Amino acid sequence: SAVISQKPSRDICQRGTSLTIQCQVDSQVTMMFWYRQQPGQSLTLIATANQGSEATYESGFVIDKFPISRPNLTFSTLTVSNMSPEDSSIYLCSVAQGAGNNEQFFGPGTRLTVL
């Protein structure tokens, strides 16, 4: 399975600023995903990021707020823009592998606190 790292692992940010989260994979993968996990809750998909195409956003998430880059098959970034305390959450990237890309493997997450 792929080994996934994320930077930063945690951050405390001021309201109105932006934070870019990096996701690095140790092998080439086609499909990458960004999730949000709010305290005590489950995972919600923000967007799917496939190399060579624009990210596909889920309902409730927009590109202006969560711009995503996917420059190659091993790297992606998620930016949380113009942050508010409601953006405080854990942000996770994952990759799809296995037969039919049916298995997702997750990074360790980035814990974001917005003051």
Add this chain to the structure above:
Amino acid sequence: EDQVTQSPEALRLQEGESSSLNCSYTVSGLRGLFWYRQDPGKGPEFLFTLYSAGEEKEKERLKATLTKKESFLHITAPKPEDSATYLCAVANTGGFKTIFGAGTRLFVKA
């Protein structure tokens, strides 16, 4: 709309006390049902994929089963190190979007 409901929300067991976690789901067409384990402060760890009713998969003390409406994660003779949140998720045949349940927090006491 695809939906996943897990029960119970939390489960406390004594070491060696076997039990089961439930995952009820509705999906337009099942591409796969997934079980993950998540430890505090970490990302989910993939456990199993089940594709069709009647399928079973095992890993150490864990066994996952699937029917047309629900899946069970059976834990046999659990140990304290099995304490974690167990997440169930489904994906439909229309794409790769995965819907996660809220999880079951398992506590195993020595």
